[in-house]
Amino acid sequence: MNLAIQIVIGGLLQGAVFAVIALGFSLVFRVTGVLNLSQGAFCVVGALVMYTIEVSWGWPTPVAAVAASLATAAFGLALGALCFVPAVPRLPTSSMLILTAGLLTLLQGVLLIGWSSQPYALPPFSGEAPVVLWGVRVPTQGFWIAGITVAVVVAMWFVVQRTTLGTALRACAENRVAARLMGIDVPRMTLLSFGMAVLIAAISGIAVAPITSLEFDTGGFFTNFGFIAVAIGGLGSFLGSVAGGLFLGVAEQLAAGYVSSLFANALALALLLMVLLWRPNGLFGGGAVRRTDVRDEQRIYHAIVRVQGRGGLVFAAAAVALVLVLPLLFPSAGILSSLVITGILYISVLGLDVLMGYAGQVSLGQAGFMAIGGYTASILAVTYGVSPLWGTVAGIVLSVAAAWVLSFVTLRLRGHYLALATLAFGLLIDSLTVGMVDTTGGPSGLAGIPAFSVGSIVFASPIAMYYLVVGIIIVLVLALYGAMRSGFGRALIAVRTDQTAAVALGVNVVRYKLAAFLISAALGSLSGSLYAFYFHFLAPEMVATPRSFEMIAMLVAGGEGTLVGSALGVALLTLLPTVFQPFALYKTLAEGLLLVLCFMWLPEGIFGFATVQLARWLRRGAPPATAAEKAMP
Amino acid sequence: MSDAALAIKGLSKSFGGVRAITDVSLAVPEGSLTAVIGPNGAGKTTLFNLVTNLYAADSGAIDFQGRSIRGLSPGAIARLGLIRTFQSARIFPGMTARENALAGAHMHLGVATWKHMLWLNSARREERSLAAKADRLLELVGLAVFRDVAATDLPMGAQKMLEVVRALMAEPRLLLLDEPAAGLNDAETAELAALLRAVRDSGITLIVVEHNMSLVMGVADQVVVLDAGSIVAAGTPRAIQQDKRVIAAYVGSEA
Ligand SMILES: Nc1ncnc2c1ncn2[C@@H]1O[C@H](COP(=O)(O)OP(=O)(O)OP(=O)(O)O)[C@@H](O)[C@H]1O
Numbered sequence A: 001m002n003l004a005i006q007i008v009i010g011g012l013l014q015g016a017v018f019a020v021i022a023l024g025f026s027l028v029f030r031v032t033g034v035l036n037l038s039q040g041a042f043c044v045v046g047a048l049v050m051y052t053i054e055v056s057w058g059w060p061t062p063v064a065a066v067a068a069s070l071a072t073a074a075f076g077l078a079l080g081a082l083c084f085v086p087a088v089p090r091l092p093t094s095s096m097l098i099l100t101a102g103l104l105t106l107l108q109g110v111l112l113i114g115w116s117s118q119p120y121a122l123p124p125f126s127g128e129a130p131v132v133l134w135g136v137r138v139p140t141q142g143f144w145i146a147g148i149t150v151a152v153v154v155a156m157w158f159v160v161q162r163t164t165l166g167t168a169l170r171a172c173a174e175n176r177v178a179a180r181l182m183g184i185d186v187p188r189m190t191l192l193s194f195g196m197a198v199l200i201a202a203i204s205g206i207a208v209a210p211i212t213s214l215e216f217d218t219g220g221f222f223t224n225f226g227f228i229a230v231a232i233g234g235l236g237s238f239l240g241s242v243a244g245g246l247f248l249g250v251a252e253q254l255a256a257g258y259v260s261s262l263f264a265n266a267l268a269l270a271l272l273l274m275v276l277l278w279r280p281n282g283l284f285g286g287g288a289v290r291r292t293d294v295r296d297e298q299r300i301y302h303a304i305v306r307v308q309g310r311g312g313l314v315f316a317a318a319a320v321a322l323v324l325v326l327p328l329l330f331p332s333a334g335i336l337s338s339l340v341i342t343g344i345l346y347i348s349v350l351g352l353d354v355l356m357g358y359a360g361q362v363s364l365g366q367a368g369f370m371a372i373g374g375y376t377a378s379i380l381a382v383t384y385g386v387s388p389l390w391g392t393v394a395g396i397v398l399s400v401a402a403a404w405v406l407s408f409v410t411l412r413l414r415g416h417y418l419a420l421a422t423l424a425f426g427l428l429i430d431s432l433t434v435g436m437v438d439t440t441g442g443p444s445g446l447a448g449i450p451a452f453s454v455g456s457i458v459f460a461s462p463i464a465m466y467y468l469v470v471g472i473i474i475v476l477v478l479a480l481y482g483a484m485r486s487g488f489g490r491a492l493i494a495v496r497t498d499q500t501a502a503v504a505l506g507v508n509v510v511r512y513k514l515a516a517f518l519i520s521a522a523l524g525s526l527s528g529s530l531y532a533f534y535f536h537f538l539a540p541e542m543v544a545t546p547r548s549f550e551m552i553a554m555l556v557a558g559g560e561g562t563l564v565g566s567a568l569g570v571a572l573l574t575l576l577p578t579v580f581q582p583f584a585l586y587k588t589l590a591e592g593l594l595l596v597l598c599f600m601w602l603p604e605g606i607f608g609f610a611t612v613q614l615a616r617w618l619r620r621g622a623p624p625a626t627a628a629e630k631a632m633p
Numbered sequence B: 001m002s003d004a005a006l007a008i009k010g011l012s013k014s015f016g017g018v019r020a021i022t023d024v025s026l027a028v029p030e031g032s033l034t035a036v037i038g039p040n041g042a043g044k045t046t047l048f049n050l051v052t053n054l055y056a057a058d059s060g061a062i063d064f065q066g067r068s069i070r071g072l073s074p075g076a077i078a079r080l081g082l083i084r085t086f087q088s089a090r091i092f093p094g095m096t097a098r099e100n101a102l103a104g105a106h107m108h109l110g111v112a113t114w115k116h117m118l119w120l121n122s123a124r125r126e127e128r129s130l131a132a133k134a135d136r137l138l139e140l141v142g143l144a145v146f147r148d149v150a151a152t153d154l155p156m157g158a159q160k161m162l163e164v165v166r167a168l169m170a171e172p173r174l175l176l177l178d179e180p181a182a183g184l185n186d187a188e189t190a191e192l193a194a195l196l197r198a199v200r201d202s203g204i205t206l207i208v209v210e211h212n213m214s215l216v217m218g219v220a221d222q223v224v225v226l227d228a229g230s231i232v233a234a235g236t237p238r239a240i241q242q243d244k245r246v247i248a249a250y251v252g253s254e255a
């Protein structure tokens, strides 16, 4: 009995953080219709700033806490004013989601540079000795957490429901256009909601830091669980967020205490998928007050990037030639290895491009398919002696099957709900790869994976692997290019840009979304298998959720909807850390920054930008194609 | 009436308290061109939305070529050959004008995607013949110069024309056009009138929502006047022109 109470108390304390993060999600979501994935990182920023002020500089705890909260809030406001507020009216919801994922990565990058990659814990506010109540030991920090959480929730409630400021915030939540007409400064309210969410995240991060160990990337964990909490409770509902957070914390701890922590994670994610499937508005209360239709209907378009005709052929021939001689130009082993990795990741990103760039379906779970492909092929090879080729095929079959099952959830969802269902899927796979120690080797990974082989041909050396991967890529790009310039590709773009018009022309939207999803799963899986066979080793973090975000950054930076463009993004983020060693530390920051910057200023990506400029430049020499513009005023 | 391409009986729809369509009955003979006119907010677009089931009707019957289509999904309705355009030209961004036209042919693609993936000759041949057809239509409506231009970079009038071309590529049996002349200048409107006649003469039944009276009077076989969700008059263009209620409705609510 005591144990149960102990666990429930632990769960409530854990849940308190989830609740506050969920509250932040709901606040920003209500005002802007955007789910701000960077939310969780601000907990860690707050806590680590607090660590520096309190422990390194020796300031007294209360002063340090206030200073750290305010500093984090100021930092958050600056970031919000620069990257979030200007983007909200410009980008569709799905892009905003990725932008905030970029902010999350960026914050983790900043933390990595500032505080390096070690775990931190703050000293408890009032000593180490726990209080014993009726035989149950409660850490004193628990009272602080409970008190601070209650204070935060009450303060939020007061501000939103009882002040004129709150009225303005709620007006934005109801209807942005009407709010603007009423003279409310919508951008300021957006910034304010963002800042308030950052402030409460920082406060709760500081509160839990003494009983939780925090690292630069713990923010991802907070974001994930805060999000699960808010999805369970109902996006946009304040009461639901708090209830969802506490519920999730207790359920997690109970499952972990009585079964296993693997089960706890899987339970949380399965719960989330079920909620998304059956009650997308959450278990508690009505949930979303916002109508999502308005922003979803906003047209999504990026510049048309086509390299056609003779120019296209020349370009393709040059690209293939370059790729074939690349290893000869750079004989260094390090660079060759990076080139192989670039190729392998590019296969997965190609799949993502079909799904995101063409069909417009955001997926935050692409690495999950890499994991399925990687682990299936490796386990079959290591444990059962299945040949790598058949193992790879088995992985693809399994991934496609998993994608098909997942599609029962995702095909009903749009915008952020879709993205979040794929995120949940990715996290579920993460927890399985870590937790199923007997099969996957758990966190320490799976070693002794053989080299890839087809029959008696073994691709043991990096150079052999390089040409194998290049061969696969050429075949894939040709096949996908063929598909994309046919009715298939047009149907995908139609689905992305205007579903209503697509349906009115007889396009079976569900079928095309599903096809794109299955293609992305298959390519992710293939890439994962090759990855494992190349390294002869596979560990969970090689194919975990941060990888999904990284691949999105690569795709967006290179250029969505172009098939080949993303190769530039992959190469950039894979080769730079190799060529320029100190860059490794800045890689996370660079990924986040690249994602944010591209979304704000270079929506066509590097490749898209280059081709558009090139086309413009070529046209300047040629007889004016602008005659067309003159012909019709 | 068995020779009606589209027969609507007792159709009604209200949004909250607003009765957008009230007890509308209408028969559109096969191979005819019916114009639907009426002041702003009369319910013309809503009528199209009900026929294509973008909105579910509250009551009434909708028969297309003798079979009930009420309750069929918008996609299924399109696959029967009932194609529409939208008042606010919903061409696909991210595609060129020609690709937009080709997208219209979606239901008539015969070659499987895997053949395109293998770059088989049969696949290329189909693409080429579709492209040739699209080019002919673009040429016909004077959009040939825009062929490889991003559709969203086209002027508004051209976008509306492109949407008509895209709908024609779908080889409809019944074509619903929502204000195709909006944004066109006089010369372009005359071209549109010629195009509409040609389309009708090729055997495609048309229903056209239009504000431009001279266009309507010049091409329509039958004119239906909608006001505040109800049909106030129907008949030949000439009869409608002399109808006092119509003049009242127009002068009264549009000035
Ligand atoms: N989705 C909707 N929700 C609520 N009301 C609607 C909706 N669609 C149409 N209405 C209402 O139904 C009525 C008819 O609108 P409709 O768009 O059909 O008019 P219309 O004849 O096409 O006008 P216009 O000439 O301006 O295009 C209007 O009062 C309009 O406000």
Ligand SMILES: [Mg+2]
Residues within 6 Å of the ligand: B044, B045, B046, B087
């Ligand atoms: Mg209308």
